[in-house]
Amino acid sequence: MNTFAPGTDQITVQVDGAVALVTINRPEKLNSVTPAMSAALEAFAAWANEADEVRAIVLTGAGERAFCTGSDIRTLDSYATPWDFRNRRDYCDALRELRKPVIAAINGYALGGGLETALTCDIRIASTNASFAAPEIKLGWIGGGGMTALLANSIGASNTALMTMTGEPIDSARALSWGLVSEVVAPEALLPRAFELAATIASRPPIAAETAKANLAAAFNLPLAQAVAYERELQGITFATADADEGRAAFAEKRPGIFTRR
Structure with missing residues (x-):
């Protein structure tokens, strides 16, 4: 470490x-x-x-x-x-x-x-x-x-x-x-x-947690329509991560997820 x-x-x-x-x-x-x-x-x-x-x-x-x-x-x-x-x-x-x-x-x-x-x-x-x-x-x-x-x-x-x-x-x-x-x-x-x-x-998927933080900052700085559109783009990015794949697999298999910030 x-x-x-x-x-x-x-x-x-x-x-x-x-x-x-x-x-x-x-x-x-x-x-x-x-x-x-x-x-x-x-x-x-x-x-x-x-x-x-x-x-x-x-x-x-x-x-x-x-x-x-x-x-x-x-x-x-x-x-x-x-x-x-x-x-x-x-x-x-x-x-x-x-x-x-x-x-x-x-x-x-x-x-x-x-x-x-x-x-x-x-x-x-x-x-x-x-x-x-x-x-x-x-x-x-x-x-x-x-x-x-x-x-x-x-x-x-x-x-x-x-x-x-x-x-x-x-x-x-x-x-x-x-x-x-x-x-x-x-x-x-x-x-x-x-x-x-x-x-x-x-314990949450770290890319998603960091993205949630960035999205919150945007929510305070963008007009509503732009903030919603920005959130949709961020959702697409996080959905494409390996951690999101792991999250869906862990949910299906009823086990804790193992997240790697990837």
Whole structure:
């Protein structure tokens, strides 16, 4: 099996079966992200996309206080000009490039870029102690990693306005009622539940799972008629794979399928 070395102990990667656990590991700073950590996440995304053995990913934060609180504000003054800041490679950009399904296991604070990180994931589950905020407005700017668009697609325009224009946090119960997260569980149940979901996804034919992710992105970006037509094309592609042949054979023979990402 291929392995991945992040190059920093502030991002850790553990592969268990077909599931990769990625941990933002800077709990003493509420898992705020430095440029070196962002580069490690970018490198992980490139590696995971080519790693056949990885079929689903769980993303979480170390410790009990925070999932991620976004970029370390102390590093933001290192950019020579606002143009340099605008053109930086961002960790949310890297995570959006992942073709494999990603589950966010949100423990504690998901603030600013940390909320954007969670929104970039395909499925979000939260612990009861999680809280969510877009606090950039308090500092004089707005989110730049997809905050408004991703929130609006998730919780609607009015709720997005409430979060981005006040900067005030919401708790996990409200996040669930708004549809920001799919489930809320006790803190001790968070990672086991995330792994359970990831293992279920990893057991599915991987090309189909990756295609379902691409199709969902298209559904939010294309007019309805084009989205339906695109889905039909993707269905045709997946139907022609060896995994689809195996799926039909396994169904007929009443046995689990053995899928090879081919």
